[in-house]
Amino acid sequence: MRILRASSYRRMPWKNGGGETTEIAVSPEGAGLDDFAWRISMARVEGDGPFSTFSGVDRTLSILEGEGLRLEIAGRPAVTLDRDAQPFAFPADEKTGSTLLGAAVTDLNVMTRRTSHAHTVRRLEVAGQTDIASRADIVILFCHRDSASLSADGLTEELGPLDTAILKGPAEIRLRADMAASLFLVEIRNRPARN
Numbered sequence: 001m002r003i004l005r006a007s008s009y010r011r012m013p014w015k016n017g018g019g020e021t022t023e024i025a026v027s028p029e030g031a032g033l034d035d036f037a038w039r040i041s042m043a044r045v046e047g048d049g050p051f052s053t054f055s056g057v058d059r060t061l062s063i064l065e066g067e068g069l070r071l072e073i074a075g076r077p078a079v080t081l082d083r084d085a086q087p088f089a090f091p092a093d094e095k096t097g098s099t100l101l102g103a104a105v106t107d108l109n110v111m112t113r114r115t116s117h118a119h120t121v122r123r124l125e126v127a128g129q130t131d132i133a134s135r136a137d138i139v140i141l142f143c144h145r146d147s148a149s150l151s152a153d154g155l156t157e158e159l160g161p162l163d164t165a166i167l168k169g170p171a172e173i174r175l176r177a178d179m180a181a182s183l184f185l186v187e188i189r190n191r192p193a194r195n
Contacts, residue, residue, distance in 0.1 A: 033054070054092040
């Protein structure tokens with residue numbers, strides 16, 4: 001189990017130069033925006049405009065802070081996302097624009113290169129104890145609000161707001177929170193290589 005503290009995250013410009021992203025984790029380590037296998041980041045969206053395009057990548061977006069935004073993805077009906085919405089998956093290589101519903105938002109982005117990986121993202125509300133059994137190759141828990149303790153493989157770690165835990169799967173995980181904590185569970189699976 002690897003714990004990443006919010007204070008250690010790397011800030012960098014958006015691929016399209018329209019803002020700033022906070023990189024939580026990337027694989028392989030040190031990969032750039034054009035050669036990652038998977039990437040998790042936060043971004044602050046302060047105005048309407050286009051999303052960065054990532055060829056061959058699937059993306060899931062979740063709203064962490066702010067009223068929300070409306071996504072317009074080429075050839076699809078518009079989608080409205082707010083803090084209560086389920087994480088929304090869409091191809092990162094399709095032209096996408098966004099319109100804020102109010103003030104700036106902070107979002108959570110999970111991206112995987114579709115030739116090598118696939119992912120799912122779930123929002124978890126934990127009050128008391130929650131057990132998770134994941135069959136994924138990589139299991140990531142991002143603590144959004146409040147704090148939670150995480151136990152796996154005989155180890156227990158505390159996750160504070162915006163901290164992240166990365167585990168090799170499959171994994172049996174126990175989460176505990178004295179007060180209601182909000183987390184995101186990211187499960188990444190390796191895709192078999194094609195001949």
